[in-house]
Amino acid sequence: MNAHCRLEQANDNAAAFWLSQARAHGWQSRTRPGFTAVRCARTPDDPHRLLVTRPYAEPAVLEQELADVLAAWSTVRFTLEDPYGGLDLTRFGATRMPVMPVMTREPGPVEGGPRTFPFVSGAPDGGLLTVDEARDGDTFAEVEHAIVDGFPLPARQPWTRGGALPEWLLGEPGCRAWLGRLDGTTAGACLTYDDGEATGVYWVATLPPHRGRGVARVVVETALAAAHPDRPATLVATALGEPLYRKLGFTVQGRTCWWTRTSAGG
Incomplete structure (x- = not known):
């Protein structure tokens, strides 16, 4: 299986994992082709979780969809994973974090x-x-x-x-x-x-x-x-964890960009 398909498997698993937490907690969620959102709500200001799961041709279209979700949920804090690196969420007051490797193991x-x-x-x-x-x-x-x-x-x-x-x-x-x-x-x-x-x-x-x-x-x-x-096994590694996972047979399929907003004003 090629790296593109393995990356999508990793993306889909992460989305399914967060949806399982939504069910366990009773949280709202939204799933669209190529995009999953979970309204985490342990506390009123709990960061909502957003995951991009497929490539997108027009970043502006996806960014508008994100804006609609953030508005509908009155989101204050959020974390978004973008494995394709084409989004710019600075207009939402978000900060781009260091990229992290998406790894899979056969x-x-x-x-x-x-x-x-x-x-x-x-x-x-x-x-x-x-x-x-x-x-x-x-x-x-x-x-x-x-x-x-x-x-x-x-x-x-x-x-x-x-x-x-x-x-x-x-x-x-x-x-x-x-x-x-x-x-x-x-x-x-x-x-x-x-x-x-x-x-x-x-x-x-x-x-x-x-x-x-x-x-x-x-x-x-x-x-x-x-x-x-x-x-196959999938994970997103930190810089400290990547060497260990390589020893266990994991290989990098892509690098995901994380965006985070910690307050309504950025």
């Missing part, structure tokens, strides 16, 4: 990765590292806590149970959560989302005291092996 086992699940291994410094799937509310709360403090999500700090990721997400088809522990203590986590075509990896997090001990790698390896190894 189906198949991770070389040297776990072959059993739940995964138990020795950490590089001698600790005992385990990775389990969160199947109940208490374990999912540990995952949420690790993501809020380890990713991190400053707007959700201090962490409160269900404030960022409600337990109802466990009931969303395709949504799974993975928890890494070092010597029995929560150390890291991530979510995966399977949309029937690809498995997206989201919010890979390691808590600060446990960084540099291989937690993120083992959590992601286990999630890839235990979720759907027969499907």
Whole structure:
């Protein structure tokens, strides 16, 4: 499959992941050909999430559609992902953030990765590292806590149970959560989302005291092996995370431009 198709798979998975959160939270959403919007509403000023999923011939047409959504939802803050880099949202008071790579991995086992699940291994410094799937509310709360403090999500700090990721997400088809522990203590986590075509990896997090001990790698390896190894995997990487994902077999399919507005006035 060519890079263009893999990029679209990644875009579609991200849109489906945010729509699953909309269902779990009871948020409004809009889906149009090539564009998905979610009206996040944990608080009145929660940033709304906008995702471009297909190339566009006329940026001005898409920008007007965005303007219509922002007006209809009385949007104050928003984050928009544009994998095609042709939009200019400065007139909306938005700031362009550094681009980030959209990466995909072809189906198949991770070389040297776990072959059993739940995964138990020795950490590089001698600790005992385990990775389990969160199947109940208490374990999912540990995952949420690790993501809020380890990713991190400053707007959700201090962490409160269900404030960022409600337990109802466990009931969303395709949504799974993975928890890494070092010597029995929560150390890291991530979510995966399977949309029937690809498995997206989201919010890979390691808590600060446990960084540099291989937690993120083992959590992601286990999630890839235990979720759907027969499907391609997708993610958006940070600059710090990209080298790890390359080692796990991910390759860059494109680079997405993020725009963010933090207040009504920009």
